[in-house]
Amino acid sequence: MKIKIYATGGSIDKAYSTQKSAFVIGEPQIASILDEANVTIEWEVCSILRKDSLELTYDDRQRIVELVRRDPHRHIILTHGTDTMIETARALSSVSGKVIVLTGAMQPAAFKRTDAAFNVGGAVIAVQTLPEGIYLVMNGQVFDPFNASKNLALDRFEGQNSPVSPGT
Secondary structure (H helix, E strand, C coil): CEEEEEEEECHHHEEEECCCCEEEECCCCHHHHHHHCCCCCEEEEEEEEEECHHHCCHHHHHHHHHHHHHCCCCEEEEECCCCCHHHHHHHHHHCCCCEEEEECCCCCCCCCCCCHHHHHHHHHHHHHHCCCEEEEEECCEEECHHHEEEECCCCEEEECCCCCCCCC
């Protein structure tokens, strides 16, 4: 099994730019995370966007959907900004025959205190074990994007019903 990973930007890939005195979307961090964890499964990263998710357009989402639909791999992970991750996951619901997992981070992977590596690890396990469908992996849980929300006050994702469990 090979996992195809599409990086779209978001906080997980943010880095501080001294030239701009601001955070910018940098190189995809997921390859470093997987290398540091000595992940032995086969994977490939493709950077398709470098945007904060609040800047994603309808056309960006359509491009993501078409890339995933046409990709020959069955197991797909998308790193994505958390603000509109749910919207992109819902757009991907038209894709069938694949296990698609979206993940990201509330804090950049470059920060000392970040949830990036934990979320990526969860996504790697989820994409290998869940049945065909679209999922979000954040905060140690797997969510159905049609029953999830981002709780800004608590800085986490929550299920409106309950998290997804394999086979549901």
